[in-house]
Amino acid sequence: MYTQMEYAKNGKLTEEMKLVAKIEEVTEEFIMKGLAAGRIVIPKNVKHEINSIGIGEGLTIKVNANIGTSKDICDIDLEINKAKVAKKAGADTLMDLSTGGDIDFIRNRILREVPICLGTVPIYQAAIDAQLKNDAIVDMTEDDIFNTIEKNAKNGVDFITVHCGINKLTVETIKKHKRLTGIVSRGGTFLAAWIMHNGRENPLYENYDYLLELAKKYDMTLSLGDGLRPGCINDATDILQIQELLVLGELVERARAFGVQCMVEGPGHVPIDQIAMNVQLEKTICKGAPFYVLGPIVTDVAPGYDHITSAIGGSVAAMSGADFLCYVTQTEHIGLPDIEDVKEGVIVTRIAAHSGDLIRRKRIASRWDYKISEARAELNWDKQINLAINPEKVKTLLEKRSPTTTAEKGCSMCGDFCAIKILKQYMKSEH
């Protein structure tokens, strides 16, 4: 046996399961059953020494941060720094999406220097290598793709995004159904272009069994990418998106039968009233597979604020049953995030996840809200600061905006007319 799923199916409790059960305050049996059924994953490559985390039904919602170079901005130290900042800010997982510089080197430095559950999108590297070698992405071979995947697996990558749902059928559908923004997933585009150019089936779809073998050997979790996720509100929940989801639903069953852990990725740009439906659809079509959403972003009009448009969508997705939120930073649609954007992106996405956890894991998640509100009622500023999701930010704002605030006074918003102080005074005088 290689994978957590296989151990679970065979009733063997692993250290990983025990740790996750403890962190999540659920029984070990709950974790084992969830893993066996494929409703929970523990993405952890057998070669990677990290603390296990669980993602899926009944567990707290997890947060991923994307980092990585591009051709234009390629400073490896900067990316390592982003990885560390993201982890410190509370990200549960990282994805290295590097497309510039020595991608092997970057990945291995992260694996060595930042002990956190790591994901990648190997098709990027395969495509870029082909571009460098042949000056054409579409000239990458099946071997190029699978060799890159194997390299990632051997290095210790815990989960990979694979756009297996883009196939000849879905590419035909693209030509029939007009979209405003076409395909916005890079991996999806690479593969769609490859299929169109070569007139052949997507290797990741055609050789899915081989992909499963590779994944199984290292217990690398597959994150089934949504290459056809909508790139704008106009294209949300269209035939293309759902057609691909149906393919993913079939692939989930094959992975489970093979004992390979998998998650399903989701949109994208979605009007707020379609988010719950999208989550329910994934949960039914993909039989409860953990749902990993990018955003969703609830409007297209706010570049520069997409950490917020995605926090809105992410919260609603979390409330509706999504399990794993990929952060979106304020620079989405504009450029790569800097260190501060990464930090803010993680914190804002944690807010979205926590607002969902207040529903999903109420007993556990609400302790934090209770404690900080208790501190607020006591006008205990130090305690409030320490309990805040970002104490530094509260401190800075407090110093700037309420310079005279002390434990005895209210904040500068109300000053002497602090509701809490006044009510206390009169409630007391009544007794």
Next chain:
Amino acid sequence: MYTQMEYAKNGKLTEEMKLVAKIEEVTEEFIMKGLAAGRIVIPKNVKHEINSIGIGEGLTIKVNANIGTSKDICDIDLEINKAKVAKKAGADTLMDLSTGGDIDFIRNRILREVPICLGTVPIYQAAIDAQLKNDAIVDMTEDDIFNTIEKNAKNGVDFITVHCGINKLTVETIKKHKRLTGIVSRGGTFLAAWIMHNGRENPLYENYDYLLELAKKYDMTLSLGDGLRPGCINDATDILQIQELLVLGELVERARAFGVQCMVEGPGHVPIDQIAMNVQLEKTICKGAPFYVLGPIVTDVAPGYDHITSAIGGSVAAMSGADFLCYVTQTEHIGLPDIEDVKEGVIVTRIAAHSGDLIRRKRIASRWDYKISEARAELNWDKQINLAINPEKVKTLLEKRSPTTTAEKGCSMCGDFCAIKILKQYMKSEH
């Protein structure tokens, strides 16, 4: 006849109704019927020269920005500046919540210098005057309260928050039902303290008919305040909150019978899965009266990020039928906002409102998203910037993060590997 509601009840179309119908792209009859029924308000004091706006069922969601001095931060020019910045950023209404300095002077400067629908909370000024005169808020008299309200009405204030729902009964309930954060509304606290101290009924409740007369004379819209709104997730949707809502429901009917326009204010701190229910409850108990929500904030743990926790709650409220969103800035729970906080607060709340309008007024609201996404698909950066909710922010981020970006290249996120560019290339080569 004095009020828009009375004109509407009598089938007389006013210039105000015509303008609102035109802006909202609905029929004049729709506005007139909504006004007559009390499901729509046009808050506009007969003495105030402003462009009319409509708030309520079937109309686009409106955004309010709070400004105002406190004892600690009292710079009148700064507040006037905030008012101007809020208007420029797209706020539909302003509330002057000043509690420091010469409050009459500040209000009158705003009315003179910033032509926008203006609201106030006269009980603040009445309480502060009493504090200055008698060194005790609870020594304010009924006359103090009503004289302050009349002064606001005469000055041209378009809507006032009045905490009429706090009465002897609700104050008794406060003593019975334990809350973690008690009362967090300042106006609510002033009146609860007044009732406890004086052992008498809330003048705004007891003399509600007189309040209606005053409001009618100037067509000043009443915003029925929720003095018992929850101040933390733990206290959300409790007996106190709903008991007050029931009182407000009765007061709405009395205002309507009298021909006075009114709205109802709502929470506060609410777990995300209770927001739709809160909106439905207001809409049923208060018979479709426009619902004006503060936030709601979906978690207590993020001081410094409450523009985001409230954008999440505001979007869900908007999707669920709320009509009017009060902004919350990042400094909520910490201190008074500065100019930049005001601007960001308005923009973020507009994002929440717009995400709701994409559902509520789809045909109209989605044009904006369509256009910016079209620009994105065309890789037309200038057009994207101009269509963004905050073009300046996009420009700044683009210059910093994607220095080499031109109309022909992708952004620094993907560079040459821009999905849109690649797909275009291969879709073309197929034909």
